[in-house]
Structure formats: structure tokens, C-alpha cells
Amino acid sequence: MSELRRRKVVKSLVAYVGISWLILQIVSVLGSIITMSPLVGPGTFLLLACGLPVVLYWSWHFDFSFGGISRTPSLDEKTNPKLTPLGWLRWTGLMAVVLVSGFLSVHYFDLIKQEQQVKQASLPKVSLADSIAVLPFTDKSPAQNQSYLALGLAEEITSLLGRSDDFKVSASRSSQILAEKGLGPAEIGQRLQVATVLTGSVSAIGERLNVRVELLASDTGQTLWTENFSRELKDVFAIESEIGRAVVNLLQDKYIAAGSFDTLSNTSNTDAYVMYLKGREQYRKQTTESMKEARHLFEQAVALDPEYAKAYVGLADTLILLAEGDSRFGIIKTDIAATLATQYIDKALARQPDMAEAYAAKGYISFMLNDFDSAILDFDNAIMLNPNLAIAYMWKFLALNSLHRFNESIIVQEKSVELDPLFLTNTYNWGIRLTTLGRLDEAKIIFKQLEINFPKSTFSHEGLANIYFSQGDYVGAIREAQKAKKLSPDNQDLVFKILGPLIQLGLIDIIKEQTSDPFYDATILIFEHKYQQLFEKMDFEVAANPDDYWISFEAGWYQAMFGDKHKALILLTDKSNIIDDVDKFFMPHCSPAIEIAWAQQELGDYVQALTLINQCTHLMEEQLGSSVTYFELYYLSARIYALKGQTDKAIQALQTAIDNGWREWWTKYDPLLKGLAEEPEFQTLVQFIDNDLARQRIEAAALFAK
Known part of the structure; x- marks a missing residue:
């Protein structure tokens, strides 16, 4: 050890390791910015590792400093300052070190190259994949308090991928429901009938955002692509765009240049983005209380960044669902909600005229006001901009139905269910539509599956009650309506589902026990x-x-x-x-x-x-x-x-x-x-x-x- 210190080997080793670490960091950063061969990183590491024994050998004999390279004297040279050449023996040793290190480096590089070739061999199959589901990302923060960021990021990537033509992207809502049930990525992909799934994890420490994504094949569970991103939180939109671009390039065998596949939910204010994601988290809960909180959070996002188009859409969407009417929460008068929502949608489109979600919300406002033709035009615009926007198909189905354009509505509804098969309202509507088409066996299967997927929801029993009523089976309808009433005792709409069959049967005494409503x-x-x-x-x-x-x-x-x-x-x-x-x-x-x-x-x-x-x-x-x-x-x-x-x-x-x-x-x-x-x-x-x-x-x- 004293000889190592005298020859300053440790100093040279530390310097080399430091320089090597810096080189590897530069390669890593460049790899996340520009497209590089997957062999560049491993090759650089092996080259530096190969050089380590050579540096150690040379530093034993020479002193490296800013003043140049000088021969390190041997112990027997202290009394004789004349330096002797290395000699053939030491040159032979140097050549041996170089050859062994080089051989090991080439050997391992060849193994890595073969592994990459095996992965590349599977790419022709992967490039044909035309469908994907983005699963909710895992919250990897130490405090486990960033679920809004994990879910929001997956939702935003889903929206981004949905803009790609000829590419089926399953709605994030269905992916989230299946993930909450504990299904694995491959199982979820098979259940949603998509070829691939994108999963990942996210954590933010201070202003630093760490995201890891992994693309898997649904049939085998094989990893097709993985990447890590470590950026400032303000660069989250760049990360979303890079992920979306990489997935489309890989799965559709095309090349989308950087900057041509940008997210439309951009804001320069990080706090506004956080408020928006927290608003989306509340919006997804679909309760009266959560919708009120979502409205408040979207308003904060707009206040923090008045140019944030996506926040205006979120605010308008929330106001729509807080309006009076069927399948809405009935807190705000319809005309007031429509007026306010229209103002926000106009602001969103003025800032982002290509935002599909804005046109979908605009169409639903027209639907609320019974302007069905205008609604359909807006829904078509939304679908043109994002062919995978499931909610636009569902709302268009309602508008077509209102115009008695039933054949068209069936096609649109089928597409909506294909994209978002576990959306409760969507699935319920499809079951009702199958009932009206006389496809009762299919409708029953859907409603019974709803009971399995959403055991606390009344929709499965309401749907079955409708089927039995349509068959003239009033006893069966009452039975199912009673089950629904137990799940939601305060829901007055369910009272009618019980009273309707009772009226047909003329059971007046029971009707009097059930209600005192003068309507009857x-x-x-x-x-x-x-x-x-x-x-x-x-x-x-x-x-x-x-x-x-x-x-x-x-x-x-x-x-x-x-x-x-x-x-x-x-x-x-x-x-x-x-x-x-x-x-x-x-x-x-x-x-x-x-x-x-x-x-x-x-x-x-x-x-x-x-x-x-x-x-x-x-x-x-x-x-x-x-x-x-x-x-x-x-x-x-x-x-x-x-x-x-x-x-x-x-x-x-x-x-x-x-x-x-x-x-x-x-x-x-x-x-x-x-x-x-x-x-x-x-x-x-x-x-x-x-x-x-x-x-x-x-x-x-x-x-x-x-």
C-alpha cells in the first residue's frame, strides 16, 4: 500500500474513475435526446472498463500530472537518479494486460450484441402491433402521495397516443379499473384485446421527476422496450412526447421526428399542471362532492396559468356534469352550466384549436341544449382529431339516438365500448341498446358482468329489470329493482322501477305502502x-x-x-x-x-x-x-x-x-x-x-x- 501511495496509483485511479463516470453521464443524456444505437452505452462502458487495468499498469510506472507524464523511479533508483527504460519484460506485461482486457471487453461486447440481435429479431412481430393500453403508472414516491401524478401521466400519454391514425388505444378508465382489481399487465392487455401494454412508475422529489416506462407484449408478457427519464418536473410534457413518439415509432414501424408529436396539454407553470392533475383525480371519482372539488382545482389551474387550454376543458367538462339532467349531478341549472362551459371551451379552442377533448365537450353542451345536429358535428371533429376518444363516441351515440338515427348509433356505440369496455355508463348504455335490439341474451351477459365488475353499482340490476319488463316479466323486474334499491336506498329513480311493474299488476295496496307521491x-x-x-x-x-x-x-x-x-x-x-x-x-x-x-x-x-x-x-x-x-x-x-x-x-x-x-x-x-x-x-x-x-x-x- 505504501508503494501504491508512493507511485500515486490511487490518485490516477480516482481521476480515471471520475472521468469515466462523466463520460457515461454524457452518453446517457445524449441517449435520451437523440436516437442512438442501443450498443453505444454498453460499448462505452466496456471500453472504459478495458482501459482500467491499462491505466493501473501505466500509473505504476509513470506519474500523470498537469505538468506532463514522468517516469516514476523504482526503490533501487533512489540512490541512482538515472532512469532506466521499462525493458522488454515490462513491455511484455503491458501487452499482456492490453490483450487480456481487450479480449474480455470484445467477448462481453459480443454477448451484448447477440442479445440485442435476439431482441431485434422479435421487432418485425412487434412492428405489426396496432393496439395498446396505457396502464396507471405506479407511485414510487417515498410518501406514496403522488397517485395524481402517476394516474395523470398515464392518462395524458393515452390521450397523446390516441391521436395516431390506425392505432387502437384503449381508454385509461378501463385500464385503471382492471389494474385496481389486481390483474397483471399481460392479463389486462388480453382483457382489453390489445396487442401491447405500456406500464411504468413515477416519482417526483422536489423539482426532479423520475419516470420509468416499459412496453410489454400482451400475449407473452415479453418486454419489448424500456426507458428511464430523469428530468425537471417542468419538462414532463417533453417526456410525454418522447414516450408517445417512441411507442408509435416502434409499434407502427414508422419514424416520427422529434417535435412533431407534442402533447396539447402544455403549460409553463408547474403548479398549474399539478392542480390540473389533482383536478382530474377528483373528476375520475364521479361523485357530487368530488366534482365540486375538481371544479375548484381546475379553477386554480386556470388562475395560475390563464393560457392553460387543457385546464379550461377540464373546467367546462366538470360544469357539464354538474348540470341538471339524466346521468348528471343536477347541482347547476342546465342553461347556466351550458353558458359557463361554452365560455371556457371557447377559451380553450382559441389557445389550442386542435384539442379533441374541447370539441367533445362543445358537442355535449349542444346535446344538453337539444341541438343534436350541431352536437354531432362537434363530436365528428373530436373523433377526427383523436380517433380513440371513447367519450366522444358515447356522446355521439346519445345524439344520434335522439335523432332516431338508430343504425348509425349502434355502430358508434360499438366503437365506444371497444375503446372503453369497462366504463360503467358506457357498458350500461350498450346493454340497454342490445335490449332494444332484442339481443336479450347478450344484454343479460353484459349486465351480469357489470355486477361482477361493479358490485356496488345499481346499473346491473336496473339493466336486468329493464330486460324483464320488456319481456312482460313484471315479477322478475320487481326482483331486480328491489336488489338495486338495497344498494342505493335513497335513489328515488329506483322507486319507479318498482312501482312501474306494480302498476301494471294493479297491486294498489302495495303501491300505497311504497309511496305517497300524488303522481300515482x-x-x-x-x-x-x-x-x-x-x-x-x-x-x-x-x-x-x-x-x-x-x-x-x-x-x-x-x-x-x-x-x-x-x-x-x-x-x-x-x-x-x-x-x-x-x-x-x-x-x-x-x-x-x-x-x-x-x-x-x-x-x-x-x-x-x-x-x-x-x-x-x-x-x-x-x-x-x-x-x-x-x-x-x-x-x-x-x-x-x-x-x-x-x-x-x-x-x-x-x-x-x-x-x-x-x-x-x-x-x-x-x-x-x-x-x-x-x-x-x-x-x-x-x-x-x-x-x-x-x-x-x-x-x-x-x-x-x-
Whole structure:
């Protein structure tokens, strides 16, 4: 050791190691900035490692300093300052060290090269991959308090990859649900039917962000690509772009240059980005409380960076879901929410005109305001900019449905489910759509899978209740509605799912036990045969609401079935001009247009009656032509044929309606079918309905006796 110190070998060793570390750091940084051969890093390391024994050998004989290189004297040279040459023996030793080190270096470099060639051999298969799911990143922070960053980063990369053409990118929501269930990456990829999955981890220490990503094949679980990033937090958007670009280049066998695949969620304010990600974390929870908190966080993000387009979209999206209406949280008046959301979307598009999420939100605002054509145009813009934006497909499905463009809506809904198969609302809507198409076995499978995936959700039982109701199985519908009610006792919508079948069965005593809502008073009076009280009640309602056609319609309908026919005709027709066509021809009943047509026909206004009948016929045929199988459509067909005097066709259509689940108790009282009353076939069909309702009435009563 004293000789090593005298010859300053340790000093030379430390200097060499320091220089080598610096060189390796430079190579690492350059590798994350420019495209380099995967052999550069290992080759540099082996070259430096090979040089270490040579440096040690030379430093034993020579002193390296800023003043130059000088020969280190041997111990026996202290009394003789004359330096002798190294001699052949020492030169031989040097050559031996160089050869051995070089041999080992070349040997290991060859092994690494062979390993890289094996990986490269698998790339032709990988390059054909056309689908991917980005899994939620793992929070690797010491305090485990950066889940918002881990989930947010995965969500942003999903959005970025979704912009690539001919590339299926599964929605981050479905990936997150499966990850929370404990499935491995390969299992998740197989479940989502994608060829590859991208997983990773993230941690931020101070302003330093560390991200590690790994691309895996879903069928084998084989690692196809991995990379580490260590940057300032402000460079997170550059990391997102690099990851997205590398994945697309690899899987689609193309080259996307740096800077041409940038994220649209950029902000120069790190705090604004953190607020946005925390807002998204709250948004994903989809509760009233979390949506309020999400709104607050998005507002903070906008305040920190007024140019942050993605934060404006998040704020608008939150306001939309806080509005009144079906499948929304009902905290803000619809018109107010729409006005505020529109202002924020306009600001977002002014700053980022190519943001698909902004157009999707803009389309939903139009949908909220019943401007369905404008909504579809915006959804199409969103899909053009991001062909994998699942929410745009789902919202477009709703708009197409509202326009009765059923065939188109089915295609769009299938695409939405393909991209986001575990989105609760999306899957539920698809099950409902399959129900209306008569594909009941498929719908049942979907709703039962929903119960497995979301055991605390009522949607599975609501969907099954709808199926049973559509089949005329009111007992089954009540059973499922009761299960849903146990899961959500305060949900008043579920009360109707119980009361609806009870009304069909005429179980008035049970209805009275279940609700005191005056909405059901008229129905109760009918089943109790208290018609005079019913008519007095409706006369009062009509007088109190002279400009409300719907009250006049209800009063007229009761009169038509159980009271004064002439009074019914006046009530049904007198104010019918104050409602627009959308409400007048409401499908699948085409009501109240078809009842108005009957009244006008009875009053002798045959031309106007025929106009309404023809319009209802057109709408009915359009829906039946789109494979929709509402039993109401077949019953509508029976009413139309009856009004036209085509008895045989009317009875045949009624038989089809009953075969498909029609069990309405009031069928035998329907004034539109009075022309069939004396027909034996009609009487047989009515008797079948009565007998089936009587049977179910006993079974249903037993459910409430337990």
C-alpha cells in the first residue's frame, strides 16, 4: 500500500474513475435526446472498463500530472537518479494486460450484441402491433402521495397516443379499473384485446421527476422496450412526447421526428399542471362532492396559468356534469352550466384549436341544449382529431339516438365500448341498446358482468329489470329493482322501477305502502273504479293549468277510456297545436300524435287524422327497419291498422306485440282498438293478457309479504 501511495496509483485511479463516470453521464443524456444505437452505452462502458487495468499498469510506472507524464523511479533508483527504460519484460506485461482486457471487453461486447440481435429479431412481430393500453403508472414516491401524478401521466400519454391514425388505444378508465382489481399487465392487455401494454412508475422529489416506462407484449408478457427519464418536473410534457413518439415509432414501424408529436396539454407553470392533475383525480371519482372539488382545482389551474387550454376543458367538462339532467349531478341549472362551459371551451379552442377533448365537450353542451345536429358535428371533429376518444363516441351515440338515427348509433356505440369496455355508463348504455335490439341474451351477459365488475353499482340490476319488463316479466323486474334499491336506498329513480311493474299488476295496496307521491293518485283511483273522483280531480287540474296540454291530454285519455267520449275528443285536440313535433311524435308510442289522430278521426277531420297517422307509420317503419324491437312499436302498428280499419293486420300486430312482451293492463280499454272488440281473436289475446297478469300478481304480492 505504501508503494501504491508512493507511485500515486490511487490518485490516477480516482481521476480515471471520475472521468469515466462523466463520460457515461454524457452518453446517457445524449441517449435520451437523440436516437442512438442501443450498443453505444454498453460499448462505452466496456471500453472504459478495458482501459482500467491499462491505466493501473501505466500509473505504476509513470506519474500523470498537469505538468506532463514522468517516469516514476523504482526503490533501487533512489540512490541512482538515472532512469532506466521499462525493458522488454515490462513491455511484455503491458501487452499482456492490453490483450487480456481487450479480449474480455470484445467477448462481453459480443454477448451484448447477440442479445440485442435476439431482441431485434422479435421487432418485425412487434412492428405489426396496432393496439395498446396505457396502464396507471405506479407511485414510487417515498410518501406514496403522488397517485395524481402517476394516474395523470398515464392518462395524458393515452390521450397523446390516441391521436395516431390506425392505432387502437384503449381508454385509461378501463385500464385503471382492471389494474385496481389486481390483474397483471399481460392479463389486462388480453382483457382489453390489445396487442401491447405500456406500464411504468413515477416519482417526483422536489423539482426532479423520475419516470420509468416499459412496453410489454400482451400475449407473452415479453418486454419489448424500456426507458428511464430523469428530468425537471417542468419538462414532463417533453417526456410525454418522447414516450408517445417512441411507442408509435416502434409499434407502427414508422419514424416520427422529434417535435412533431407534442402533447396539447402544455403549460409553463408547474403548479398549474399539478392542480390540473389533482383536478382530474377528483373528476375520475364521479361523485357530487368530488366534482365540486375538481371544479375548484381546475379553477386554480386556470388562475395560475390563464393560457392553460387543457385546464379550461377540464373546467367546462366538470360544469357539464354538474348540470341538471339524466346521468348528471343536477347541482347547476342546465342553461347556466351550458353558458359557463361554452365560455371556457371557447377559451380553450382559441389557445389550442386542435384539442379533441374541447370539441367533445362543445358537442355535449349542444346535446344538453337539444341541438343534436350541431352536437354531432362537434363530436365528428373530436373523433377526427383523436380517433380513440371513447367519450366522444358515447356522446355521439346519445345524439344520434335522439335523432332516431338508430343504425348509425349502434355502430358508434360499438366503437365506444371497444375503446372503453369497462366504463360503467358506457357498458350500461350498450346493454340497454342490445335490449332494444332484442339481443336479450347478450344484454343479460353484459349486465351480469357489470355486477361482477361493479358490485356496488345499481346499473346491473336496473339493466336486468329493464330486460324483464320488456319481456312482460313484471315479477322478475320487481326482483331486480328491489336488489338495486338495497344498494342505493335513497335513489328515488329506483322507486319507479318498482312501482312501474306494480302498476301494471294493479297491486294498489302495495303501491300505497311504497309511496305517497300524488303522481300515482289517478292510477289508484282507476284501479279502485272511482271514476267520478278521477274526473273531478282532472277537471280541477285542467282548470288550474289552462296552457298545459299534457294535463289536458291526460284528462282526455281517462275520459276516452272510462268516461265521456265527446269530452275526451275536445281535451285531446283543443290545445294540441301548442306542442312541437318532437314532443307530439314521441317514439316508440308516437304519442300523443296517434291519440290525437283518433280524436280527429272521430270528429270527422279525416285529412288531418290521416296526416298524423302517416307520420306515425313512417316513424314506426323507420325504427323497425333499424332492427329496434320495442314491443311498443308492434302495439303502435296494431293501433294504426285499427284506425285504418285493417282488422286482420291489427290483430296480427297485436299478437306480435304480446309475443314480444306487451302486457299493458289497459289494452282492453284502448279506444283506438274499439273496432276490434267484437273479434274473437282480439278477445282471446285480451284474455291471455288478463290471465298472465293475474298469475304474476300473486307471485309479486308474495315478494312483499316476506
